Amino acid sequence: MTEPQPLLSAAELRLTFPGRRGAPDARAVDGVDLDIAPGEIVALVGESGCGKTSLARTLLGLERPTGGRVTFAGAPLSYTASALKTYRKRVQLVLQDPSGSLNPRHTVYDAVAEGLRIHRYPGDEREAVAGALARAGLRPPERFFLRYPHELSGGQRQRVVIAGALVLEPELIVADEPVASLDASVRGEILALLLRLREEMGLSALVVTHDLGLAWNIADRVAVMYLGRIVETGTVEEVLTSPRHPYTRALLSVLPEATGDPLVLAGEPPDPSRIPPGCRFHVRCQVLASGEAERAGVADACRSRDLPPLSGGGGAQVACHWARARHSSGEAIPTS
Known part of the structure; x- marks a missing residue:
């Protein structure tokens, strides 16, 4: 159909x-x-x-x-x-x-x-x-x-x-x-x-x-939009119950009903006239800072390889090297 x-x-x-x-x-x-x-x-x-x-x-x-x-x-x-x-x-x-x-x-x-x-x-x-x-x-x-x-x-x-x-x-x-x-x-x-x-x-x-x-x-x-691009999209249930992008997880963590400690992002979003290379979120990313991206083998890609824009519709999509690596390996991504 x-x-x-x-x-x-x-x-x-x-x-x-x-x-x-x-x-x-x-x-x-x-x-x-x-x-x-x-x-x-x-x-x-x-x-x-x-x-x-x-x-x-x-x-x-x-x-x-x-x-x-x-x-x-x-x-x-x-x-x-x-x-x-x-x-x-x-x-x-x-x-x-x-x-x-x-x-x-x-x-x-x-x-x-x-x-x-x-x-x-x-x-x-x-x-x-x-x-x-x-x-x-x-x-x-x-x-x-x-x-x-x-x-x-x-x-x-x-x-x-x-x-x-x-x-x-x-x-x-x-x-x-x-x-x-x-x-x-x-x-x-x-x-x-x-x-x-x-x-x-x-x-x-x-x-x-x-x-x-x-x-x-x-x-x-x-x-979910960050620095001029949509970085995660899907149905409300997909995105808010199983967030895949570290940015989405940080936004969710500060809601009153969230479990666990809030994920405090360092600094402000970069100037849109000076978008960083690689993933545009990497300079504030808690996954990269904690070493999780390094352990997943994608830290260099996070810092240097840009991600293509997500398509407009369809199912759940994410613009994140770490999330894609976890998904391709079949490893579950924690929601908090």
Whole structure:
């Protein structure tokens, strides 16, 4: 049985920013393949500075890639103004901070209606706004029409932002840290809302987050990103119950429910304009530092041999010399 065609696909995607004062270009996205199927929720996970937001902006058409291509519904993304306007009706962004993305001078009604007015919606605007607010969990919607953002709770503001994305009935949303600024008691409600929207509307989603716990609660598939590349991908169960990449294991080890001691990574991710040779994680890798990679016979490869980008879909994949050596030998990889 053939797999369904991806709704959104990135192939060999690259995004570089010119270096300042003669410095090398910064490779924010450095050869990424990523597929999102219809109705699928994919979590893009990694530390700050690993390229998640740059990748999301490129997928949205907000940045034009330096190399590679973005395909939506089987057609390459065009960067003409009219094509991008049509595309952004079908693919909507939900930002992290609702306080920053909502104009304090606009009522809830005007905030949600803005997209309809930009795209010259031919139907009943009031009915569309009410329907979007109701789907986002703000009921009865008319009670919120004339309210301003400062009159709402944080969770209600995030629901208004989601309603503003839903009002155009998109096929996919890109949610950048959608619950990071919310209290713990509200996060579950917003995640449950996103799951319900997937069931009711067939909505696909790319959820950008640093929190693997959030990925566990909402995603079908996880893509772990480090220094411009996806280094591990698979179903949420494959990646979070049997992590293979040392970076993924370190991210998992700091979750409250994790067993064992946290794996503290040394330093910050390297500058994307000075990506190290070999595995780009090797300068911080606890497996290399502990001598495990040496015992597996891959320490030199870790330091000198680059790994090819992972393919966009399919089963569990990992870009790690040590993990591949362990897998090929049939040796089990510990999860903690």
